[in-house]
Amino acid sequence: MLISFQPIERLIDIDRQSHLSLELNAVQLWGIVLDGSSRCLERCRQWLDEGEQQRAARLVREEDRSRFVLAHGGLRAVLSRYLGTGPGMIALHRSAEGKPFLTKELDGQPTITFNMSHAHGRALIAVSMEQEVGVDIERIRLDVEVAKLSERYFAPSEHTRIMEADQEQRAGRFFRYWVSKEAVLKAQGVGLQALSQCVVLLGADGSGAEIQVPEGSRLQNNWTVRLLSCGEGWEAAVAAQGKDWVVQCGAGL
Numbered sequence: 001m002l003i004s005f006q007p008i009e010r011l012i013d014i015d016r017q018s019h020l021s022l023e024l025n026a027v028q029l030w031g032i033v034l035d036g037s038s039r040c041l042e043r044c045r046q047w048l049d050e051g052e053q054q055r056a057a058r059l060v061r062e063e064d065r066s067r068f069v070l071a072h073g074g075l076r077a078v079l080s081r082y083l084g085t086g087p088g089m090i091a092l093h094r095s096a097e098g099k100p101f102l103t104k105e106l107d108g109q110p111t112i113t114f115n116m117s118h119a120h121g122r123a124l125i126a127v128s129m130e131q132e133v134g135v136d137i138e139r140i141r142l143d144v145e146v147a148k149l150s151e152r153y154f155a156p157s158e159h160t161r162i163m164e165a166d167q168e169q170r171a172g173r174f175f176r177y178w179v180s181k182e183a184v185l186k187a188q189g190v191g192l193q194a195l196s197q198c199v200v201l202l203g204a205d206g207s208g209a210e211i212q213v214p215e216g217s218r219l220q221n222n223w224t225v226r227l228l229s230c231g232e233g234w235e236a237a238v239a240a241q242g243k244d245w246v247v248q249c250g251a252g253l
Contacts (some may be wrong), residue, residue: 001029001032001155001226001228001229001247001249002030002228002229003029003124003228003229003230003236003249004031004249005031005032005033005122005230006031006032006033006121006233007032007033007035007036007049008032008033008034008035008036008040008044008070008073008074009036009037010021011030011032011074011077011078011089012036012040012043012044012073012074012077016150018081018177019081019082019084020081020250021082021200022059022082022112022127022128022129023129024104024127024130025131025243025244025245026086026129026245026247026248027126027128027133027240027244027246027247027248028121028127028247028249029124029125029127029135029228029238029239029247029248029249029250030074030078030124030125030127030250031122031123031124031128031230032071032074032122032123032124032125032159033072033121033122034066034067034070034071034074034118034121034122034132035121036066036068036070040070041066041069043073044069044070044072044074044077045069045073046088046192046237047071047072047073047076047077047087047090047163048072048073048076049088049091049092050070051098055068056069056072059200064146067118067121068118071116071118071123072116073087073125074098074125075114075116075123075125076088076090078125078127078250079102079112079114082112082127082226083102083112090102095189095214097149097189097191098189098191098243099115099186099188099189100114100116101113101114102114107155108183108196111129111130111196112127112128112129113127113128113130113131113132113133114126114127114128114133114207115133115134115135115138115186115187115195116135116158117135117137117182117236118150119137119138119139120135120139122137122230122234123137124137124228124230124236126137127236127250128245131240131241131242131245132146132187132188132189132240132241133187133238133239133240134182134183134184134185134187134188134238134239134240135183135186135236135237135238135239136178136179136182136183136186136236136237137179137234137235137236138175138178138179138182138232138234138235138236139227139233139234140171140175140233140234140235141171141175141234142171144174144175146170146171146174147162147163148164149174150162150163150174150177152197153195153196154177154181154196155196155199157199158177158199158200161177161202161243162174162175162177167196172235174201175235176227176235177202178235178246179227179237180200180202180209180211180225180227180237180239181195181198181200181234182200182223182237183225183237183238183239184211184219184237185198185219185238185242187223187239187241188219188220188223189234190218190219193216194199197213197217197219197230198211198212198213198214198217198219198223198227199213199214199217200225202227207226207227208224208225208226208227209224209225209227209237210224210225211224211225211239220241222241222242223239223240223241224239224241224243225238225239226238226239226247228247
C-alpha cells in the first residue's frame, strides 16, 4: 500500500474534524510530515502529558524536541478522531516494556489500539480495534554496517538473504527485514532484545511477510506483516495477528 504523508497543520485543526469509526479486522494508517509552525508546535505541546513533556525536554537537539512534540501531539489528534474527545483529554499509559495504550475508553466504545513510529521528520500511526498492532518506519541509511548487524541480530536465513543482494540493494533489504521485525515486536510490546526470536519470510510479491516464531521464544505466534510503500529511500511495515485483517488509509487527511 502507498502511504501519503500529509502536513500536520491539517491534522491538528480539530475544529473541522469529524468523528471516525473503525471496522473489525481493519488497520487504518496515518502518515504525517513533522514540520509545523510555532502555533502548531505549541498546540501539540499543550496536549502532551507531563511525562511526554519531560521526555521532549531531555532531547538535546531542538529539531528532535520539535519533532517529538509534533509526533506525539499528532498521535493524540488522530486518536481524538476515533474517541470523540479533545486531544488534550486523552489519557495514555505505558506498559513495563514501554508500549503505550489507552487507560480509559469512553462509555460503550470498543477498545481502540494503536502504535506509532517516527523517524527523520515523518510519523506513521496505525489504529485498530480490539487487536494489537505495531508499525515501524525507517529511512534507508547507507552508513549502517549491514553485514555485522544482520549477522549479530538476525536469523541465519535472514542474514543470508541480505548478503545475497547486490551491494547497492543490500541496505534496502536489511531495513525491510528490520521494519518487519520491529513492527511485530512493537505490536507485542517487546524490546529489541527479541530481534532474533522471530524469523521473517518475505513474500515473493514484496507486499508482505509471514513471521515464524522458534520454539522456546517468548513471542506470540501467528503474526502477519504488510510492507508499506512510503517513497524512495524509505521502508515501513505494519503488523497484526492473523491473516484476515486489511490495511486502510486513515480518513480525513
